[in-house]
Amino acid sequence: MTPPPVSPELKTEVDQVLEAIIYLYTESRRITKELAKRADLTGPQLTVVKLLEQVGDLSLSELSDKIRAQNSTVTGIIDRMEREGLVTRERSKEDRRVVHIRLTSKGRALAGAIPVEPMEIFKGALESLNAQEMRDLMRIMTKVAKRVKQIVRRDVGEGDSGTSGTSQGQGKEKEEK
Amino acid sequence: MTPPPVSPELKTEVDQVLEAIIYLYTESRRITKELAKRADLTGPQLTVVKLLEQVGDLSLSELSDKIRAQNSTVTGIIDRMEREGLVTRERSKEDRRVVHIRLTSKGRALAGAIPVEPMEIFKGALESLNAQEMRDLMRIMTKVAKRVKQIVRRDVGEGDSGTSGTSQGQGKEKEEK
DNA sequence: CGCGGATATTTCGTACGCTAAATATTCACC
């Protein structure tokens, strides 16, 4: 992680909610990692293996979409998985720009050995909510997400304008002694 | 990020909530990065600069706690910031193991030039909720977080043992093979 | 005093993750 919180000293309601969100997110990554380690995989690799097991071969771009990462990132992940003999690359016959990623039998065996998707734990917790809470949560989260999108589009979208400061491109430092 | 979702084809309520959470989290990172870029900083660096501006000098360990990262990670971040003349390292006099991180005037100027903490945007969105929603959200998120902690402690905590099925507390999932 | 255990930070090695630029192909259109 990194950018998020800054563990607040005095907590407002907002801070608490933020903290819960951050906790859940980081925890989901930790859990993925933990589960993955048992199979000598990394978090992203476990995700890929489980995904391919479920939906079959995918092109690298499709894979990137699914796991929400850039192509260049996935290239690296697949490189390492290929090196480990978990997947193979196969150039598409119809469109030779495309590469299909396929699980090897070793990769498939490994996927089978890992019982649940990491996210299941997370889901399990959400499912402990009753119907009413579930509805409320969904409605509220959706509202917040939408609101963030608005603010982002307005405030951050095309930045600058008055942002006078910021830019000390090269001013160079020479303050201290 | 990476481990999380796997963009679901059919979305249950749970999936939607998950997606909202993931969206909010990744968006908060994206925003931090975006704001940071205007000052020629990275996300974590902006976080550090803003933090030091507000609370003053911190030891490296204190800093790690605050931004929820490992010491070794923060060492790297501070290395680069020191190189850029944004902060200085000062060995503590009382305990020579400790290093105090201090903003330089350049770092301070930069911090001053950036108007809001990135998290403010996020908070702004949460604040658009009415009192009732806020209470609900806090209660629900806290409950979910607590539940995840339970499951984690039981299923993932100390690995192996009989954890064959990573079984969720509630019988739950057993749908797909 | 001197030793062993605890604590603070750094170093090392590996894996993401992103952007920008390079490559390789495909496709549309003249």
Add this chain to the structure above:
DNA sequence: GGTGAATATTTAGCGTACGAAATATCCGCG
């Protein structure tokens, strides 16, 4: 039927992130 815009993937460079091991100190205790 060739050329330039689009698309798919890879390469290159930088900055996190983490765990484990190395370093340097500090501290309590005999």
